[in-house]
Amino acid sequence: MDNLYIPGTIEANWQQFWEQNQSFRVTEDPDKKKYYLLEMFPYPSGRIHMGHVRNYAIGDVVARFKRMQGFNVLHPMGWDAFGMPAENAAIEHGTHPAKWTYENIASMRKQLARIGLSYDWQREFATCDAEYYRWEQLVFLKMFEKGLAYKKGSSVNWCDDCQTVLANEQVEDGCCWRCHNQVKPKQLEQWFFKITDYADELLECADELKGWPERVLAMQRNWIGKSYGCEIEFQVADSAEKIKVFTTRPDTLYGVTFMSLAPEHPQVAALITDGQRAEVESFIAEVEMQDKVDRSSGELEKKGVFTGSYCVHPLTGRQIPVFLANFVLMDYGTGAVMAVPAHDQRDFEFAAKYRLPLQVVIQPEGEVLTAEQLTEAFVGQGLLVNSAQFDGVDNESAKEQIAAYLDDRGEGRKTINYRLRDWGVSRQRYWGTPIPIIYCDSCGTVPVPEKDLPVKLPTDVELTGEGGSPLARHQEFMKVDCPICGMPARRESDTFDTFVESSWYFARYACPDYAEGPLDKQAANYWMPVDQYIGGIEHAVMHLLYARFYTKVLRDLGFVDVDEPFTNLLTQGMVCKETQRCPQHGWLYPEQVVDGVCTECGKPVQFGRTEKMSKSKKNVIDPNQLIDQYGSDTARLFSLFAAPPEKDLEWNEQGVEGCARFLGRVWRAVTENLGLIASADIGQEFTGDAAELHRKTHQTIKKVTEDVDGRFHFNTAIAAVMELVNAIYSFKSAAENPGALREALEVTVRLLNPFVPHICEELWRQLGHQQSVEVAGWPAYDESALIADEITVVVQVNGKVRGKLIIAVDASKDEIEAAALAEPNVQRFIEDKQVRKVIIVPGRLVNVVVG
């Protein structure tokens, strides 16, 4: 009993072995089938949390499994290294963002190594490496050339105190998150990527992404928000102005009784009449003060103001009043809406408030609707009324007919509208990729020549969090000669949104050291697309949509030949834990609770809901402590066994112990039988319980292979191996049949290797093998070994189980039926009743129908 399972030593030894042998290094090999497996790369915050452990454990199972199956597996790791936390740390602690980031990377790399993940570390890079972002700058220049990157004025969240733009996430209740000053909208020149050019392709390709979860695709479709409709022009009365509206309901055109414009609409100034000026201006000021979030909440009371102007209905010639309304959004459609209060709930509410008339133009078949009887807008299908020559037409056909009619008259046309906006990539931040643009007073906006790339981030900056962008205040960085005329000019001081870096890192892993361009086309085409991408659902829209867009851009610029970056996507659930709260001391860490009472004050603890692990709720498990206590194999096993990957995982200490116990069982099953199986030969005929174990072994190979391969049913795969181990423990004739035992043990080790690689490498060597268990490969099952001589067949009477038969596997239907009817308990239920039918499902059951 001197061969104890001590995870710490074993795991350290094998991690060292893998590192020394560069076991997971890969190169392009045209003769081998490639498999590219990628987990979303981490932000180097400095600490690994359980979410990382789960994410990477899931990925590592697939990587090791595919490798054992003989694939050439690319499994890289790197760092999403630009971003705000590094800058905040610099502001708070005076550490330079680069130092902070690279130190965090070093520490996290060590933490990851303890989990035993099979990465090709040769390909590691951080997005803040100049050798990475220089190629991003190059791609930007190409995009600029093609008009895919452009600059325009746009409204942003601005804090006067901090002199900076804030991301939407940094605005709390309409105030700056740092100084609590009220945030104002501000017009700023910003760089944009023309993602809208790709809206249709992004939408169409989404239908082809069979390997993506439906809900992610649904979220992306929703985000792109394609809607078919009609653009209609309304002439302003007594003016040269025309107001353009977008509507999905041209069928309701005859029901228009007023117009609603967004308060920011550019034509507003021209529409205000002198009598209304004071009222309108105070309304606009009021709306401006309102938080953007509030304004689009739907809860907000609908408010508006009459501009004093009227416009002319294009078909009836009636004059209709033009209003400004707080619920009309400038950044959707044209920022102007034709209001049909009888058939749109928002317009209905607005009309009720300002006593505007309703005109019914659609009626459900066989009913008569009047404006007076409506208590809400009628939004259903029906036939047109009060619509001139279109009366009686069903409203769906009327959409087409009225659009065509408008088109003929030159007053409107069918059009398609998207919710998707171009991607604003400018950030007034230091810790990001500098945008390679130079502004010259005589030459204008000049791209940095390719030979001058990279535009490096200066390292000697002072970060105070105040006074605007640190780059803008850095004289040496800003001063530059115009590449065209040579006169003094200045650099763009904004940096890219960090989502730009994460939009192509996966392709760069194919050729991380390539020095001639962003991508070595041959390598990129060999590895891309990513066969399996794994990450959190929180990236369903932003990152995953940007990455799809950017890949198409890279394709159109000739850098790679793929249309889509990720063939299959797995969105893993969160790691959750019960929260614990002391009435006196608030949230408590697990170690602050003993026997259900607070260790501080002895008061009973209130147990809260299970929630995502977070520092603020103190319901966290530190992966390092967990690995110290149980080893990383146990940590991996539990995070894979306790729930399917897509579901949230509830952390539970007893479950972890169960997993540790199982690994102990596996360890002993192998080490305690080494003498017995030392000279055993696997390839022999088995009888009795040896045949049963042999069958169970092969059934388990089949089950685990099917569960892991593409289905990610790791929990049931592990359960199947547990059953096999249970069968090994129940195996009685090991002394007479050591071959069956040896086979079962070796298969157990090989099947478990992707999940718990350290213990498996160790046991594989103890079983007498000279090479890594990965070299041994994934076991194949013998089809003929799956079949038993005798099988159990359930006998039902009228669908209820009444007995079981053990019968030869090749028994004929007649034999099965005769045996079923002869079964004593079955006979009891048949008794005097008449047998009407006997249904036989081969290999499964017999149902005797009596009545």
Added chain:
RNA sequence: GCGAGAGUGGCGGAAUUGGUAGACGCGCUGGUCUUAGGAACCAGUGUCCUUCGGCGUGGGGGUUCGAGUCCCCCCUCUCGCACCA
């Protein structure tokens, strides 16, 4: 409101095409071995009834020899989007 998904023992979760509901694990109960064990091993564990058996997958209907699984209606929960014209 729209979209996606879920509801199964005390708990986490099984059940590829309709075919033994509750695999596997946790917990619990009893036992073996131990000076001892929160170790290891063995047995039991949906529920009701003493047995035969009845009842059981959110609720109600339906299809079927047979429904957790398919169809219709309803309830609850989670997530995403949301005044999108």
